[in-house]
Ligand code: HEM
């Protein structure tokens with residue numbers, strides 16, 4: 001069976017333009033001051049100068065959190081780095097849950113003037129390990145059922161589309177697009 | 192740590208060059224032994240450094256989070272990967288790119304590694320290397336294997352070894368070059384890697400190659416050994432011979448030294464044996480204990496170039512013959528680059544963007560119909576997707592002839608003029624089409640406080656801010672201003688090469704009203720051209736937040752007052768330090784009640800919180816130390832004025848005296864009645880601040896205090912122009928260190 005480790009989840013934001021990522025820098029420093037998550041949070045990395053880049057990140061030991069602009073799609077991203085000893089489903093849920101928790105925190109942060117909001121529909125899941133999960137049709141077929149279990153749980157079966165990134169040099173990644181809008185808070189409850 | 196690490200080893204077995212595979216296996220064993228406590232942490236530290244695995248900020252398990260010193264509890268507990276360096280703490284991996292050359296598969300591998308092990312970014316350094324940040328040490332053997340599989344090594348990328356061999360990125364295609372130095376640089380890289388004569392250095396050793404004397408690309412004057420292509424006619428046979436002007440003993444760092452001419456012509460096949468001989472002399476006689484005097488530049492300085500040369504030539508005579516001296520060159524010369532596409536003619540520029548980019552980012556090659564294209568990278572950063580796009584472009588339009596540059600950019604060589612519109616469109620699709628290569632906007636910066644353990648001020652934060660302002664056209668649009676170079680280092684170590692730019696800056700800290708404030712020392716008038724022909728002069732320490740204003744003021748004055756064809760460097764020289772300093776005087780203090788000055792660019796944390804107390808910035812607390820340090824600064828200033836007036840002797844004596852005043856100021860914080868007698872000041876300073884290590888820099892140790900002690904010992908010896916210039920630089924560093932010491936002592940400095 002294919003082992004899914006190092007899962008990265010990105011929740012696309014409603015507003016894709018006009019967001020001032022600079023405002024995130026002090027917010028992320030605050031996260032480190034208060035160590036707000038389970039992971040050990042270490043440092044802030046600011047890549048605002050890089051077009052379509054990793055945005056502004058909190059570097060952690062077990063995972064990184066960021067507002068990421070890779071591929072020109074702005075989203076809140078959770079990026080698991082350390083290994084989790086549990087089932088694939090547990091690992092997927094852990095990553096999605098962490099992404100939504102971070103997203104809610106940003107949505108509610110008064111310093112961010114509530115501009116930063118999940119669009120309610122788009123979730124991108126990437127498996128950050130080219131050897132465990134090479135990006136080819138075999139692995140895609142093998143892991144699609146796992147991703148569907150998660151998708152069904154979040155949006156309900158038949159209520160979303162699932163598509164794959166098929167460029168073989170990129171990491172295996174699935175995009176879920178829900179047919180109706182749900183808030184980050186609602187989805188967090190469902191994970 | 193990645194789940195796939197052990198699988199990669201199996202996967203890549205047999206796919207790596209044998210010697211690299213063995214190296215990496217033994218490193219992996221060292222990791223296991225260190226975990227079992229069977230290797231000392233110091234030994235392990237040098238082991239990993241020699242493989243490019245560097246420490247990073249906060250790896251001592253502590254971080255000032257803006258409110259308090261936070262203990263970072265890494266899961267590895269007490270396990271360390273070096274003194275005071277926690278095992279799990281994020282580190283940096285430096286990857287050696289000889290002469291900057293990378294092919295498409297290598298670009299793709301770098302992209303994969305950046306995504307899978309780092310933060311998605313590959314960073315180009317000021318010596319044509321690539322760095323990945325936030326790397327876990329347990330992943331480094333896999334990273335090294337994946338690199339080895341595409342023929343890249345990180346071996347000897349750090350540590351006391353032969354570092355990356357740099358060369359002009361235009362070598363072989365440049366219209367100004369004497370001949371193509373690339374094969375010689377690559378042969379030298381192969382020859383020196385792991386060579387037994389280069390394993391016992393007290394410090395790093397950096398070689399560089401340049402195709403000509405007049406342009407900047409090779410920067411030979413700031414390297415330990417530098418080779419500039421030269422030709423001569425053999426008097427007997429009339430044949431043309433290729434060789435090099437060979438230089439030794441240059442180097443930046445706290446006090447920059449110009450390399451000295453070793454020989455105006457050494458035949459190309461002598462470059463390797465002579466460098467080997469230099470290595471032997473350096474290993475034998477170079478300083479080993481005192482790290483701050485261990486670079487080759489000090490040995491050359493101490494022995495004098497003639498004596499040094501004599502020793503090297505004697506060593507050369509007894510070297511056993513090595514067939515690789517010639518065979519490596521023959522192999523390298525065979526692998527000459529050729530174009531993929533037919534040559535073309537200049538395309539019509541159909542848009543303003545394209546026109547501007549053609550002007551700033553293409554350079555005609557000596558081969559008609561081809562250009563070298565520069566891909567400008569903001570702060571040297573590139574994403575994985577961009578790297579892959581670049582790999583595609585390299586394959587489609589060239590025979591994968593790509594190189595990194597010391598300006599932290601990437602060049603694509605052998606682009607047919609006919610392909611420019613399509614290539615521009617392909618770059619634009621991934622936003623790699625920014626114009627302004629080598630211009631004001633193309634700022635060079637070291638990692639600084641972002642990731643470097645030694646950073647004092649945020650060089651990347653400042654660079655980001657300045658870049659935004661250049662792009663928003665906040666500085667003069669004058670063409671000459673737009674061509675100036677900005678280079679920034681986070682501290683005196685000068686990894687950002689601030690000495691060789693028109694507008695250079697290095698991070699220092701100053702105390703204002705009892706609180707630490709991030710500053711940059713403004714270094715003006717350095718020269719990038721002529722292989723870094725002139726080093727800049729420090730003019731004033733200015734709070735970080737005032738640096739943009741420094742640039743505005745200086746460039747506006749330049750535009751208003753320059754004489755016909757006067758370069759910025761000449762303008763700076765004509766004005767002289769007195770006028771320049773006076774111009775910036777009001778910017779050297781933060782405005783009252785502006786709290787923003789107490790944090791750095793891009794970093795909202797209160798700077799140096801340990802010293803901040805309640806953080807009030809009203810009211811100046813002036814202690815005798817502050818007065819004394821101000822007097823020291825003034826004296827040094829006068830030294831520079833004397834130097835500019837052509838009196839190196841007076842300048843040298845004043846530089847010495849400025850250090851003495853700095854030391855006296857510190858002593859006064861504890862013993863108000865200290866006299867003006869140099870012997871007493873030195874004895875008191877030594878006992879109170881040096882022996883107790885309170886003056887010591889966390890990384891440079893007692894180096895700066897030794898500047899004073901040495902100057903005191905050498906008192907009465909005549910000054911040359913060079914020795915006096917060096918002493919002034921040393922005095923600046925001593926005074927900077929005195930400021931840091933006074934800041935560190937903080938509340939202890941009470942009278
Ligand atoms: C005592 C410590 C250090 C000294 C004296 C020092 C000095 C220098 C100098 C003089 C240069 C380059 C200029 C040149 O030769 O072209 C350089 C390059 C560089 N340094 Fe440092 N450095 C030190 C530590 C560090 C640290 C801790 C970092 C950050 C992790 C760092 C990052 C760099 C980078 C990125 C470069 C360009 C690198 C390359 O590819 O070789 N340096 N260093």
Ligand code: SF4
Pocket residue numbers: 637638639640643644645646647650680681682683684685686687
């Ligand atoms: S100049 Fe200083 S801050 Fe910058 S990388 Fe070098 S050592 Fe670090």
